[in-house]
Amino acid sequence: AQSVSQHNHHVILSEAASLELGCNYSYGGTVNLFWYVQYPGQHLQLLLKYFSGDPLVKGIKGFEAEFIKSKFSFNLRKPSVQWSDTAEYFCAASLMDSSYKLIFGSGTRLLVRP
Amino acid sequence: ETGVTQTPRHLVMGMTNKKSLKCEQHLGHNAMYWYKQSAKKPLELMFVYSLEERVENNSVPSRFSPECPNSSHLFLHLHTLQPEDSALYLCASSEHAWGAGSYEQYFGPGTRLTVT
Numbered sequence: 001a002q003s004v005s006q007h008n009h010h011v012i013l014s015e016a017a018s019l020e021l022g023c024n025y026s027y028g029g030t031v032n033l034f035w036y037v038q039y040p041g042q043h044l045q046l047l048l049k050y051f052s053g054d055p056l057v058k059g060i061k062g063f064e065a066e067f068i069k070s071k072f073s074f075n076l077r078k079p080s081v082q083w084s085d086t087a088e089y090f091c092a093a094s095l096m097d098s099s100y101k102l103i104f105g106s107g108t109r110l111l112v113r114p
Numbered sequence: 115e116t117g118v119t120q121t122p123r124h125l126v127m128g129m130t131n132k133k134s135l136k137c138e139q140h141l142g143h144n145a146m147y148w149y150k151q152s153a154k155k156p157l158e159l160m161f162v163y164s165l166e167e168r169v170e171n172n173s174v175p176s177r178f179s180p181e182c183p184n185s186s187h188l189f190l191h192l193h194t195l196q197p198e199d200s201a202l203y204l205c206a207s208s209e210h211a212w213g214a215g216s217y218e219q220y221f222g223p224g225t226r227l228t229v230t
Contacts, residue, residue, distance in 0.1 A: 043118070090156075100208065
C-alpha cells in the first residue's frame with residue numbers, strides 16, 4: 001500500500017541548531033511531494049512542494065527539501081532554526097495520475113528552545 | 115473572510131445526536147475535501163468533491179454523510195457517531211482535483227469533535 005513515513009515523531013532543538021526531518025514514501029510511480037506545517041493554533045499550511053525539475057526545492061521561511069529518487073526520500077532542512085519554527089511538520093505525497101489523493105505522514109513535532 | 119473557514123470550531127455531541135459541520139472556501143476553487151485527523155495517526159482523506167460531484171469516498175462509514183451544494187460550500191452531516199469518531203475534522207480546497215491546479219490544498223482550521 002502507498003504510504004509516507006516520518007521517522008522522527010518528536011524533535012527538540014535549541015535556537016540556531018540545524019534541522020533535518022526525514023520523510024520516505026512508498027510509491028512506484030511519479031510522485032508529487034509536499035511539506036506542510038501546522039503552527040500552534042493555526043491552519044495547516046504549505047511549506048514547499050516538488051513536482052519535477054530541480055530536486056532541491058526552496059520554500060518559505062528558509063526551509064528547503066531535497067528529493068532523492070533512489071532513496072524514495074524528501075527530507076526537510078533548515079540551517080538555523082528559530083523559536084518561531086516550533087510546530088508540527090507533515091510530509092505528504094500524491095501520485096501524478098491521482099493528484100488529489102494526498103497521503104500524509106504521521107507528523108513530526110518540533111520544539112525549538114530559545 | 116479569506117481562505118477556508120470551518121464552523122463550529124468545537125463540537126461535543128452524544129452518540130444519538132445529529133449535527134453538521136460546515137466548510138466554506140473563499141478562493142474560487144473547484145475541489146473540496148474532508149480529512150480526519152486523529153491523535154497519533156496520519157491525516158486520512160475522507161471525501162473529495164470536484165465541481166460539486168463526489169469523486170472519492172475513502173471507505174468512510176455511512177454515519178458520515180457529505181454534502182456539497184455548490185463549489186464554495188461543503189458540509190459533513192453526522193449521526194449516531196461512536197466515541198472513536200472523536201477527532202479533528204479538516205476541510206481543504208484546491209483549484210482543481212486533477213492536473214495543474216490540483217497540487218496545492220488549502221486547509222481550514224478544523225472542527226474539534228468530541229463524541230460522548
